[in-house]
Amino acid sequence: MFNRDIIAAFEQKETPFFYYDLQLLQATIDNALTEADKYKFHIHYALKANFNERVLQIIQESGIGADCVSGNEVLKAVETGFSPDKIVFAGVGKADKEIIAALHHDIFAFNVESVQELCVIGDLAKKEGKVAKVALRINPNVDAKTHKYITTGLDENKFGIKTWELNECLDVIRNFDSLELIGLHFHVGSQVVDLNVFKSLCVKVNEFNNWFDERGYRLKVLNVGGGLGVNYTDPDGDPIVDFKRYFEIFDQFLERKGEQEVHFELGRALVAQSGSLISKVLYVKNGIKKHFLILDAGMTELMRPALYQAYHKIEHLSAKQLSEETRDGSVNYDVVGPICESTDCFGKEVELPESKRGDLIAIRTTGAYGEVMASKYNLRDEIRYVYSDEIV
Numbered sequence: 110m111f112n113r114d115i116i117a118a119f120e121q122k123e124t125p126f127f128y129y130d131l132q133l134l135q136a137t138i139d140n141a142l143t144e145a146d147k148y149k150f151h152i153h154y155a156l157k158a159n160f161n162e163r164v165l166q167i168i169q170e171s172g173i174g175a176d177c178v179s180g181n182e183v184l185k186a187v188e189t190g191f192s193p194d195k196i197v198f199a200g201v202g203k204a205d206k207e208i209i210a211a212l213h214h215d216i217f218a219f220n221v222e223s224v225q226e227l228c229v230i231g232d233l234a235k236k237e238g239k240v241a242k243v244a245l246r247i248n249p250n251v252d253a254k255t256h257k258y259i260t261t262g263l264d265e266n267k268f269g270i271k272t273w274e275l276n277e278c279l280d281v282i283r284n285f286d287s288l289e290l291i292g293l294h295f296h297v298g299s300q301v302v303d304l305n306v307f308k309s310l311c312v313k314v315n316e317f318n319n320w321f322d323e324r325g326y327r328l329k330v331l332n333v334g335g336g337l338g339v340n341y342t343d344p345d346g347d348p349i350v351d352f353k354r355y356f357e358i359f360d361q362f363l364e365r366k367g368e369q370e371v372h373f374e375l376g377r378a379l380v381a382q383s384g385s386l387i388s389k390v391l392y393v394k395n396g397i398k399k400h401f402l403i404l405d406a407g408m409t410e411l412m413r414p415a416l417y418q419a420y421h422k423i424e425h426l427s428a429k430q431l432s433e434e435t436r437d438g439s440v441n442y443d444v445v446g447p448i449c450e451s452t453d454c455f456g457k458e459v460e461l462p463e464s465k466r467g468d469l470i471a472i473r474t475t476g477a478y479g480e481v482m483a484s485k486y487n488l489r490d491e492i493r494y495v496y497s498d499e500i501v
């Protein structure tokens with residue numbers, strides 16, 4: 110991903126910053142759309158993965174819809190130019206003002222997460238003189254086989270409506286003229302790499318689809334959520350996920366009745382590989398047992414390692430500038446940030462070329478859940494970012 114020219118350009122910039130490869134982003138989106146179009150599948154982009162201005166603009170221009178998890182994300186999507194009839198709104202705790210804002214924009218669907226929320230949306234829509242289109246987010250009790258902190262589809266998780274509450278949901282919907290049931294929604298977790306998980310999800314969706322059909326509800330939309338994982342260990346070998354196989358699985362295993370539409374909510378898979386966090390070595394600490402590289406980027410720029418023990422590939426960019434002969438040996442470093450927390454660590458015992466103050470380091474696959482989670486903790490600088498078309 111990084112040739113000599115790019116690295117030379119990085120040398121001139123103040124670090125740390127997020128680097129976005131907009132060409133790779135475009136190629137990823139194009140590939141996802143091509144594969145989804147084969148089956149007329151609809152894609153919504155999960156804004157929470159990355160709402161950087163230009164990243165969002167490129168995705169919006171591609172014609173993809175938006176998947177929002179807050180009222181401000183709904184407003185941001187509308188502002189960016191996403192068509193409201195392609196915006197879905199999920200989240201376990203939608204506040205009244207967020208619901209009202211979404212009603213005013215006549216969004217495509219509320220993904221409703223509880224019976225009580227259904228009543229609140231019904232009430233608010235009635236007051237606003239609107240009909241809210243709702244999809245029921247069902248918790249299918251499917252194990253996403255991912256990290257427990259990013260699993261969402263198990264009975265023990267806070268998300269979604271439990272299957273024994275579905276009759277009650279139908280009662281509520283019948284009671285409100287201001288509610289229109291348009292479909293079902295599922296989202297089992299994030300960074301799912303075992304595609305069998307999606308086969309299991311299809312089997313569950315088919316059961317629920319039948320359940321509703323038997324009760325006279327021919328639903329227009331089956332929204333199967335997102336969660337498709339990316340390759341964190343080999344970002345260059347595997348820069349675009351296998352969308353072909355992913356959509357094939359749904360085509361093969363998901364039963365559609367009549368004109369039923371299938372919707373997806375992809376976040377990470379669309380944006381993760383196009384981002385890298387570029388940082389410089391501030392200090393090298395050599396201990397007896399441990400060697401530390403202290404970077405100028407920390408958990409305030411990239412929280413995933415501290416938050417869910419996430420792995421990111423760490424690459425020594427300055428060494429790439431040198432020829433093989435002039436490189437020194439390698440050292441196992443604990444690569445850490447400057448923040449006053451022991452969890453502020455990007456990787457332990459990472460084998461890297463012997464490093465010195467000022468060397469450039471790339472932390473890869475940070476286009477998703479990177480910049481968006483940045484914080485001001487320790488009164489850190491405002492986050493910086495650089496786009497590929499600005500430097501080459």
Ligand SMILES: *Cc1c(COP(=O)(O)O)cnc(C)c1O
Pocket residue numbers: 155157158176178199200296298299300334335336337374375376377378477
């Ligand atoms: C976060 C989220 C997504 C996107 O998840 P990815 O793992 O980034 O694809 C989709 N749908 C809902 C409801 C979400 O909360």
